[in-house]
Amino acid sequence: MKRFKHAISFAMAIVMIASISSAMAAEPTNELSMSPQAERNFNAISPTLRAHILADESLSSAAVYAYLDLDTAPISLRDDILKARDVIIHSEGWTVDGTGFVVQPDGTTTALPKFSDLFPGWDLPVWDTPSPSTENSxxxxxxxxxxxxxxxxxxxxxxxxxxxxxxxxxxxxxxxxxxxxxxxxxxxxxxxxxxxxxxxxxxxxxxxxxxxxxxxxxxxxxxxxxxxxxxxxxxxxxxxxxxxxxxx
CATH class of the missing domain: 2.60.120.380 (Jelly Rolls)
Incomplete structure (x- = not known):
């Protein structure tokens, strides 16, 4: 009888462990499938920007490429890296010198960080120069x-x-x-x-x-x-x- 009780207890423990493991597996994680190099670069950015990226699926996908080293990555990946960086760059407000700000309709003022502080080592985006027909002095x-x-x-x-x-x-x-x-x-x-x-x-x-x-x-x-x-x-x-x- 005791052996039977022990067997039941052991089986219940196995079931509980399996349930806990399944629940843990179902929980979302903050880990991205990055190369070690990209992961080091990503972990070096500000915690605020990192949390912003992890909270958005499209930004998280872009980060896998964006934080690769442009100088050492294969040439075949350069366009993907630059496109991914553009996505992340334009998800946050910033100015070149870090002195800009936004005033919302309710009067709330938000200072915009310096580009190089948010994205160290990245190049500023370059837009096509307007044609003379769209320029106005x-x-x-x-x-x-x-x-x-x-x-x-x-x-x-x-x-x-x-x-x-x-x-x-x-x-x-x-x-x-x-x-x-x-x-x-x-x-x-x-x-x-x-x-x-x-x-x-x-x-x-x-x-x-x-x-x-x-x-x-x-x-x-x-x-x-x-x-x-x-x-x-x-x-x-x-x-x-x-x-x-x-x-x-």
Whole structure:
């Protein structure tokens, strides 16, 4: 009788262990199927960015390639690495010098980190340079403020769905008439609930990126006086249109 009881107890223990193991296996993990090299690079980034990537399936998939070493990876993987980095770069807000910020419609202000702090060793994104037909010299447009700052409006701007592989068309190129402020204000949006705002030099090198800015929100960065900046907008939502002010 005792042997029978022991056999039952042992069988129940096995069942309990199996149940616990199954439950543990069903729990999501934070581990990615990375090469040792990519894993070292990934673990070296800020905990905040790491958590942001792990919380999103598409970003986690991109990270497997993005954190490979571009210099030592096989040539056949270079395009995949760069495309994966573009996906991650444009999932976070940043500016080149780390002095930019976003003001949301409720007044909440969020400082944007420095690009090289978020993505050490990575190159800044480069957009296609706007053709002359899409460039507009803002020195001849808009309302003057205090003799230097100019406000230029852009209405009914097409806002495409974001695609890191395609250069979004510039809404215009605007001269920085001050070194104190370059601001893009989202006046209104149709169809999409938020938009992404990117600024680059006229040569196409990105200077800042602000994702998911809602109507009434503002993207600020400190420009170089006299430099021309192109402004682009896109959305993670359905494509739409929007009205904007650019203070420069």
């Amino acid at each position: 803002s020195s001849q447009l808009g309302d003057s403020f205090g003799g230097t700052l100019v406000r230029t409006s852009r209405d009914n701007v097409s806002i495409p769905k974001f695609n890191s592989s395609v250069s979004t068309k510039s809404m215009g190129t605007f001269k920085a008439n001050s070194s104190e402020i370059f601001q893009v204000t989202v006046r209104s949006l149709s169809t999409c609930s938020t938009c992404n705002i990117g600024a680059s030099t006229s040569g196409g090198v990105s200077q800042g990126w602000a994702p998911r800015v809602a109507p009434g929100g503002k993207f600020y960065f400190y420009p170089d006086l006299g430099t021309y900046y192109s402004v682009r907008v896109s959305t993670y939502d359905s494509p739409g249109r929007g009205n904007f002010y650019i203070f420069h």
